[in-house]
Structures are given as structure tokens and as C-alpha cells.
Amino acid sequence: xxxxxxxxxxxxxxxxxxxxxxxxxxxxxxxxxxxxxxxxxxxxxxxxxxxxxxxxxxxxxxxxxxxxxxxxxxxxxxxxxxxxxxxxxxxxxxxxxxxxxxxxxxxxxxxxxxxxxxxxxxxxxxxxxxxxxxxxxxxxxxxxxxxxxxxxxxxxxxxxxxxxxxxxxxxxxxxxxxxxxxxxxxxxxxxxxxxxxxxxxxxxxxxxxxxxxxxxxxxxxxxxxxxxxxxxxxxxxxxxxxxxxxxxxxxxxxxxxxxxxxxxxxxxxxxxxxxxxxxxxxxxxxxxxxxxxxxxxxxxxxxxxxxxxxxxxxxxxxxxxxxxxxxxxxxxxxxxxxxxxxxxxxxxxxxxxxxxxxxxxxxxxxxxxxxxxxxxxxxxxxxxxxxxxxxxxxxxxxxxxxxxxxxxxxxxxxxxxxxxxxxxxxxxxxxxxxxxxxxxxxxxxxxxxxxxxxxxxxxxxxxxxxxxxxxxxxxxxxxxxxxxxxxxxxxxxxxxxxxxxxxxxxxxxxxxxxxxxxxxxxxxxxxxxxxxxxxxxxxxxxxxxxxxxxxxxxxxxxxxxxxxxxxxxxxxxxxxxxxxxxxxxxxxxxxxxxxxxxxxxxxxxxxxxxxxxxxxxxxxxxxxxxxxxxxxxxxxxxxxxxxxxxxxxxxxxxxxxxxxxxxxxxxxxxxxxxxxxxxxxxxxxxxxxxxxxxxxxxxxxxxxxxxxxxxxxxxxxxxxxxxxxxxxxxxxxxxxxxxxxxxxxxxxxxxxxxxxxxxxxxxxxxxxxxxxxxx
Numbered sequence: 001x002x003x004x005x006x007x008x009x010x011x012x013x014x015x016x017x018x019x020x021x022x023x024x025x026x027x028x029x030x031x032x033x034x035x036x037x038x039x040x041x042x043x044x045x046x047x048x049x050x051x052x053x054x055x056x057x058x059x060x061x062x063x064x065x066x067x068x069x070x071x072x073x074x075x076x077x078x079x080x081x082x083x084x085x086x087x088x089x090x091x092x093x094x095x096x097x098x099x100x101x102x103x104x105x106x107x108x109x110x111x112x113x114x115x116x117x118x119x120x121x122x123x124x125x126x127x128x129x130x131x132x133x134x135x136x137x138x139x140x141x142x143x144x145x146x147x148x149x150x151x152x153x154x155x156x157x158x159x160x161x162x163x164x165x166x167x168x169x170x171x172x173x174x175x176x177x178x179x180x181x182x183x184x185x186x187x188x189x190x191x192x193x194x195x196x197x198x199x200x201x202x203x204x205x206x207x208x209x210x211x212x213x214x215x216x217x218x219x220x221x222x223x224x225x226x227x228x229x230x231x232x233x234x235x236x237x238x239x240x241x242x243x244x245x246x247x248x249x250x251x252x253x254x255x256x257x258x259x260x261x262x263x264x265x266x267x268x269x270x271x272x273x274x275x276x277x278x279x280x281x282x283x284x285x286x287x288x289x290x291x292x293x294x295x296x297x298x299x300x301x302x303x304x305x306x307x308x309x310x311x312x313x314x315x316x317x318x319x320x321x322x323x324x325x326x327x328x329x330x331x332x333x334x335x336x337x338x339x340x341x342x343x344x345x346x347x348x349x350x351x352x353x354x355x356x357x358x359x360x361x362x363x364x365x366x367x368x369x370x371x372x373x374x375x376x377x378x379x380x381x382x383x384x385x386x387x388x389x390x391x392x393x394x395x396x397x398x399x400x401x402x403x404x405x406x407x408x409x410x411x412x413x414x415x416x417x418x419x420x421x422x423x424x425x426x427x428x429x430x431x432x433x434x435x436x437x438x439x440x441x442x443x444x445x446x447x448x449x450x451x452x453x454x455x456x457x458x459x460x461x462x463x464x465x466x467x468x469x470x471x472x473x474x475x476x477x478x479x480x481x482x483x484x485x486x487x488x489x490x491x492x493x494x495x496x497x498x499x500x501x502x503x504x505x506x507x508x509x510x511x512x513x514x515x516x517x518x519x520x521x522x523x524x525x526x527x528x529x530x531x532x533x534x535x536x537x538x539x540x541x542x543x544x545x546x547x548x549x550x551x552x553x554x555x556x557x558x559x560x561x562x563x564x565x566x567x568x569x570x571x572x573x574x575x576x577x578x579x580x581x582x583x584x585x586x587x588x589x590x591x592x593x594x595x596x597x598x599x600x601x602x603x604x605x606x607x608x609x610x611x612x613x614x615x616x617x618x619x620x621x622x623x624x625x626x627x628x629x630x631x632x633x634x635x636x637x638x639x640x641x642x643x644x645x646x647x648x649x650x651x652x653x654x655x656x657x658x659x660x661x662x663x664x665x666x667x668x669x670x671x672x673x674x675x676x677x678x679x680x681x682x683x684x685x686x687x688x689x690x691x692x693x694x695x696x697x698x699x700x701x702x703x704x705x706x707x708x709x710x711x712x713x714x715x716x717x718x719x720x721x722x723x724x725x726x727x728x729x730x731x732x733x734x735x736x737x738x739x740x741x742x743x744x745x746x747x748x749x750x751x752x753x754x755x756x757x758x759x760x761x762x763x764x765x766x767x768x769x770x771x772x773x774x775x
Contacts, residue, residue, distance in 0.1 A: 041644060044637040051630040058626055062619040069612040076609045079602040086591075086598035093584075093591035100581040107570070107577040114570035118563040125556040132549035139542045142535050149532045156523025167518050174511040181504045188501055191494040198487040205483045209476035216469035231295055232302030233402070236260055243307045243416065250409050261403045266395055281366070281389040281426050281433040282327055288391055293320070293424050294456045296398050296437065300415055303406065311419035313439070318350075318450035322357075323423035323438055325349055330427040338429060339436065356444030359425075360414055361436035362401035364393065368431050384431055394426055397435040421451065685755045686710055687764035688734075693749060695774035699739040702749060706734050707764075710753040714763070717749045721769065730754075746773045 236256035241247035276288055284292065293315050300313060325346035335341040339359060347354040367387030374381050405411045421440040426433060445451070457465070686707040693702050702715055715736050718726035729738060741747065750766040 041637065041640045044633070044640045048630065048633040048637050051626065051633045055623065055626045055630055058619060058623045062616065062623055065612060065615045065619055069609070069616055072605065072609040072612045076602075076605040079598070079605040083595075083598040083602045086595040090588070090591040090595040093588040097581070097584050097588050100577065100584050104574070104577040104581040107574040111567075111570040111574040114563070114567040118560070118567045121556065121560040121563040125553070125560045128549065128553045128556045132546065132553050135542065135546040135549045139539070139546055142539055142542060146532060146535050146539075149528055149535065152523070153525055153528040153532070156525050156528065160522050160525070163518050163521055167515055170511050170515050170518070174508055174515070177504055177508045177511070181501065181508065184497060184501045184504065188494070188497040191490070191497050195487070195490040195494045198483070198490040202480070202483040202487045205476065205480045209473065209480050212469065212473040212476045216466070216473045219466040219469045231298040233264065233299050234260065235303060235306045239406075240307055243412065254407055254409075257403070257407060261407075264399070266392060266399065276391040277388045278391070279386070279388055280428065281394055282331055282428045284394075284426055289320070289323070289424075290454070291391075292395065292398060292426075293323075293422070293454075295395060296402065296424050297422060299399065299402050300418065303402075304416060307416055309416045311417050313418060313420065313422035314451075315423060315454045316421050316450060317452045317454060318445070319421040319423040319438070319440060320454065321450065322346055322350055322352070322421075322440060323425040326359075326425045326436070326438060327427055330425075330429075338427075339434075342427075343438075351446045351448065352440065353444045356441040357438060358414075359436050359438050360401065360405060361434045362397055362404060363432045363434050364397040364400075366428065366431050366433055371431075382430060386431075389433060394433070394435060397433070398424060398437075401435055401437060421445070683755070683757065683762045685753050685762050685764040687753055687767065688713065688751060689767050690749075690751055690770055693770050693772045695772045697775045698741050698743050699737060700741070700747065700749070700772045700774055701735070701737045702751070703735045704751055707753045709755065710764075711756045711761075712754055714752050714754060715749065716766070717747045719745055719747060721748050723748060723750065723769065726750075741774055743775060744773070746771055 236253070236259070238247065238249065238256045239253040242250055242253035247253065276285070278284065297313055297315060303309075304311065326342050329345040329349075330338050330342035333341050333345075339361060343357050343359055344354045346352075347357055366384075366389060368384050369387050370385040372383045374383065402415060405415045418437075418439055420442055423438050425436045425438055427436065428434070442451075686709060688704045688707040691703050691705060694700065700717075704713070707713075712730055712732040713734070713736075714728055714730050715738065716723065716726045716728040717738060718724060719742075720726075729736060748769040748771055750769050752766045753764040755762050
């Protein structure tokens with residue numbers, strides 16, 4: 001006899017679909033053998049009794065429901081017969097509607113034709129009446145027109161004589177005014193010539209006065225500049241000692257120089273009448289350009305004299321021309337390095353070696369009133385609106401440039417040892433203006449370069465120039481007064497003649513308008529006579545047309561009466577056919593309602609029969625399941641009874657015959673139980689599925705239905721649909737919150753059940769992945 005292992009486990013899987021038993025690789029008979037240590041035969045007998053009771057109860061319910069199903073089938077058959085009879089009756093009633101319906105359609109068609117004929121006849125009659133009325137009115141209007149035209153002709157002939165006399169009088173007055181106008185226009189022509197001559201003389205005098213005034217202002221500026229006492233810079237002794245080599249203390253020299261610079265006053269005072277204001281600092285007048293050159297040269301010369309420098313700066317006509325060229329080239333340049341490009345271009349124009357020219361510049365802020373930014377082809381452009389720049393601001397920038405060079409221990413020789421032809425240029429770029437000191441080495445200039453020195457005039461010469469300019473300005477103003485008087489007289493005379501001409505022209509125009517108005521009032525008697533004849537000639541034809549229209553009214557009225565008679569007969573016939581049709585339709589409607597009632601009763605019986613059929617199927621399935629449960633309980637009881645019979649203590653001695661009998665009985669029992677559970681298969685764990693899956697902030701919450709006979713559940717989740725690198729969490733509840741996730745991510749989530757038996761864990765299959773997105 002084959003020995004049976006005691007590690008066999010019997011597993012109940014009540015409620016799992018498709019299986020009455022659920023077992024692992026071990027046999028249920030031997031699982032029951034191990035369980036018998038904790039249960040008694042009495043308990044197993046109670047379970048068998050309970051299972052048998054469930055089978056009996058379900059069998060009783062099934063028998064009752066089958067009886068109800070038989071009753072429902074009979075009722076359904078009866079309702080089906082009643083429905084067929086109702087359909088037959090409805091079809092018969094509907095077939096009776098066709099003939100009356102056709103008769104009614106024919107009567108309605110005849111009625112429409114009669115109505116159309118009546119409407120047409122009525123329209124013809126109305127048109128005929130209207131035509132007769134119109135022709136009667138036309139004849140009456142023509143007769144009245146003849147009477148009115150004849151009266152207008154009589155009145156017009158009398159009125160025309162009065163109008164012609166008035167026209168003659170006005171034409172005589174117009175002729176006299178035209179002769180007077182011709183004489184005034186001749187005088188006006190001569191006055192215009194005199195006025196133009198006086199105006200030309202006045203403009204010439206004003207131009208001379210403006211030139212004299214400008215010359216006076218320039219002379220005053222030059223004199224003011226010549227008398228200035230602060231165009232020099234007094235260096236501190238510590239700075240002089242450092243530059244001349246007597247000291248090496250640069251920090252003290254620089255500090256003392258800065259104190260001198262801070263206390264310096266400028267010859268161009270803000271608010272002074274000589275402090276010229278410019279919209280464009282690069283457009284200095286020739287006078288201010290020279291003032292700036294002399295000012296900067298004086299500053300540099302004063303510095304050189306204090307440190308004993310022998311180098312010399314000379315302002316020449318050529319150096320001034322170079323500064324103009326430099327400014328023009330700078331303003332027209334789009335290069336990044338504008339200063340160097342401007343020096344190169346100006347040198348090329350004037351035939352100079354560009355390396356013979358040195359330039360040191362400084363930037364100062366302009367007054368910006370507005371700024372806008374635009375992007376063209378990917379480049380950013382700034383556009384500015386500027387305020388004004390004063391001459392005092394430009395002079396201060398030049399002073400700052402000189403002192404900036406002096407305050408640098410490696411650059412002060414650019415000022416002290418600067419030698420050559422000298423000039424100052426002012427340029428602008430974006431929101432800055434620049435002051436540049438330009439020096440041309442004398443040894444490198446070509447022969448055509450103008451080296452004529454520009455010398456600052458003496459104070460006496462400038463004072464004499466101011467007196468002469470003042471005298472010229474006074475004389476110019478006197479000449480303006482004389483020319484203005486002559487012009488005013490000529491203008492007054494010219495305006496007087498112009499007004500007289502205008503007044504006379506208005507009188508002539510008014511007279512001509514009056515004549516035209518009177519001529520329009522003349523009556524066209526010939527036209528009236530023609531209209532009278534034409535209207536009288538049309539009267540016979542209009543009388544004949546009226547007679548024909550009246551005859552047509554009588555004809556159309558007779559036809560209309562005949563049509564009305566035919567319409568009344570058609571209406572009566574249509575009413576009769578409609579009454580008959582309504583009756584058969586009412587019969588058909590009643591039959592249709594009965595058919596609907598029968599159909600509803602049949603549908604209800606059909607629904608009840610289907611419900612009973614479903615109940616029978618459900619109870620049949622339940623009965624089969626409970627019978628399997630009963631068989632399982634009986635198998636467990638048999639094993640328990642067998643266990644009890646073979647568990648006597650081995651120490652008790654039995655007879656060989658009795659021992660043999662027990663051994664035989666145990667073997668037979670095991671075979672019997674093994675046969676009953678031969679059909680047992682693997683352990684099946686009940687599965688569940690999500691009822692809800694919602695995302696929250698960096699988390700999600702899952703809920704599911706409770707599965708039968710399970711120990712717990714597992715949830716796994718991943719950001720990949722393949723569940724690669726998935727994480728798993730376990731719980732015994734039917735709800736789980738997973739936290740600590742990445743925000744705003746989509747997760748794939750699966751669920752499965754597990755059951756623990758005899759130290760081993762068994763799992764259901766994973767559910768199909770559901771997706772959830774957290775916040």
C-alpha cells in the first residue's frame with residue numbers, strides 16, 4: 001500500500017467562480033487529516049447537516065420558481081394569441097380607410113381647382129375695375145389740365161410785360177458799375193506794384209538788420225571771452241614738483257590737483273546771455289567753435305607754462321577745417337569705433353597721414369526727453385528725443401577732459417608735451433555728446449595744408465568791432481522804420497482800392513443774379529399753348545379707352561359669378577367625403593389603441609417569463625454549487641472519522657487479527673476519500689477590482705470590493721505602462737493611499753488578492769492596469 005504524506009492540505013474556496021475546491025500541490029484528504037487535530041467529528045457532522053439543509057432549501061425554491069415559470073409561459077401564450085387577433089382587427093380597419101381617403105383627396109383636388117378658378121376670375125374682375133377707375137381719372141385729369149393751362153397762359157402774358165421792363169433797368173445799372181470797376185482795377189494794378197516794391201525794400205532792410213544784430217552778438221561774445229579771467233588753471237605746487245621730477249609723491253599731487261579742479265570756475269556761466277543753447281551740440285556756430293578752441297588752448301598753455309614745457313599748440317585754419325571734417329565723418333559713421341574711423345576718413349579727405357593725428361575724447365550726458373526701442377531684422381534700435389545742450393556744459397566737458405588726462409600719471413604728458421596744430425571737435429552718439437582734442441603733427445602735413453595761425457583778437461580790437469557792429473545795427477533799425485512806414489502807406493492804399501473793387505464786384509454780381517432770377521420768372525407762353533393743344537388732342541382716345549374698360553368689367557363680373565356657383569358645389573362635396581373619411585379613421589384609431597393595449601400586455605408577460613427563466617437558471621446553478629459543498633463536507637467528515645479510528649495509542653497491544661483489520665480498514669478509508677477528492681485542482685484566490693482611483697497632491701487613493709476568503713491585497717504602480725520598475729504596497733483593508741509621488745505625473749496601477757495557508761502565500765492574477773494622474 002502506497003504511503004500518503006501528512007503535509008496534504010484541504011482548502012475551501014467557497015464563493016470562487018468555476019471551482020468547488022481549491023488545493024495546492026497537496027491532497028485535500030491529508031489536509032483534513034492535519035486539521036482534525038483542531039476540530040471534532042461532531043463539528044464536521046454539523047457542517048454536513050448545515051450543507052444538506054441549504055441544498056434542501058434551494059431545491060424547494062427551485063421547484064416553486066419552476067411552477068411559476070410554467071404559469072408565466074401559459075400566460076405569455078395567451079397574450080400572444082390576443083396580440084395576433086388585435087393586429088388582424090387593426091389591419092382590417094386600416095384597409096377600409098383607403099377608399100374614403102381617395103374619394104376625399106379627389107374632392108379636395110376639385111375644391112382647390114374651383115377655388116383657383118374663382119380666385120383667378122376675381123383677380124380679373126378687380127383688375128378690370130381698377131383699370132376702369134384709372135382711365136376715368138386719367139380723362140378727368142386731362143380735362144382739368146386743359147382748363148388750368150389756359151388760365152396760366154392768360155396770366156403769364158400779362159406778367160411777362162412787367163418782368164421785361166425790370167430786366168432792362170437792371171442791365172443799365174450793371175453797365176454803369178462795370179465801367180467804374182475797370183477804372184478801379186487799373187488803379188489797383190499800379191498800387192500792387194508799389195506795394196511789392198515797398199515790401200521788397202522792407203525785407204532787404206530786415207535782412208541787413210538781422211545780419212548786423214548777429215554780428216553785434218558775436219562781437220559781444222568775443223569781447224566777453226577776451227575779458228574773462230578764468231581761462232587758465234593754476235596747478236598746485238605738489239603737482240608741479242611731481243611733474244618736474246622734484247617729488248615722487250603722486251598721491252598728494254593728485255589730491256591737491258583734484259581740490260583745484262573742484263574749486264575751478266568756468267568762463268561760460270550757466271544762465272549767462274553768452275551761454276548759447278543748442279539742440280544739437282555737434283552743430284556749434286563758427287564763433288562758439290573758436291571760443292571753445294581758444295578756451296581749451298588757454299587752459300593747456302597755462303598748464304605748460306607752470307611746468308616749463310616748451311611744446312606749442314597752434315590753432316590754424318587747417319586744424320579748424322580738420323575738426324569740421326572729423327565731426328561730419330563721425331556723425332555719418334555706423335562703425336563701432338567711430339572716433340578712429342572719423343580720424344581715418346577726415347585724414348584721407350584732407351591728404352593727411354592718419355597716424356600723424358592724435359585724439360583724446362570724453363563723453364557727457366545729453367538731456368533725454370523720451371526714448372523708444374524697436375527691433376528690425378533681429379537688431380535692437382534705440383530712438384531718442386533730446387532737450388537742449390548749453391555752451392557751458394560743452395566747456396565743462398572740455399575742462400573735465402584736460403583735467404582727466406592730467407590726473408593720470410601715465411597720460412598727463414598728452415597735455416603737457418602736446419605739440420602741433422590743435423583744434424577741438426564736438427560730436428554726438430545716442431544719449432551722449434563727446435568733446436575730442438585733436439592734434440596734428442607739423443612734420444607730417446602736406447604742402448596744401450593751411451598752416452595760417454588763427455590768433456585770438458585783442459581786447460581793443462574786439463571793443464572797436466563791438467562799437468562798429470552797434471552803429472551798423474542802429475542804422476539798420478532806422479532804415480527798417482523808414483521802409484516800414486513806406487510799406488504801411490502803400491498797403492493801406494492797396495487795401496482801400498481792394499475793398500472798393502470788392503464792393504463794386506458784389507453789386508454787379510447781385511444785379512446779374514437779380515436779372516437771371518427775373519428771366520427765370522418769364523412765362524413760356526409757346527410751351528403752354530403747345531401743352532394745351534397736345535392735351536385736347538388726347539381726350540377722344542382716352543374716352544374710347546374708358547368705354548372699353550367698362551365693358552370688360554361687365555364680362556369679368558359675369559365669369560366671377562359662375563365660378564362662385566361651382567365653388568359652392570365643390571365645397572359641399574368635399575364636406576361629405578371628409579365626414580365619411582373621419583368615421584372610418586375613428587374606427588381604425590380604436591383598433592390601433594386595442595392593438596397597443598395587447599402589445600403592452602404581451603411585453604409585460606414576456607418580461608415576467610424572462611425573469612422567471614433567469615431565476616430558474618440562477619437557482620439551478622446555486623443548487624449545483626451547494627451540492628458540491630455538501631460533498632466536500634462529507635469528505636472532511638469521512639476523513640475525521642477515519643483519523644479517530646486509527647489514532648489509538650501504539651502502546652496498547654492488540655491482536656494480530658484486530659491490527660490487520662484496522663490496517664485494512666484505514667487503507668480502504670483512505671482510498672475512498674482520495675477517490676472523492678480526485679478531482680481537486682490548484683489553489684484559486686478570489687480576485688477583486690478597483691471601484692475608484694483618484695489622484696491628489698503627490699498621491700492617489702484606490703478603493704476596491706472585498707473578496708471572499710482572502711488574507712489581504714497588494715497594489716503596484718509605475719509611470720511606465722509595461723510596469724517596469726513598479727513599486728508594490730500591501731494592505732488588509734479595501735482602501736489604500738499611496739503618497740510621496742512626483743507631482744503632475746500619470747501612473748499605471750494594478751490590484752491583486754493573496755491568501756496565506758500553512759505558511760505559504762497564494763496570489764490572484766493582477767488586474768488590468770488603470771491610469772491616474774496626481775496634482
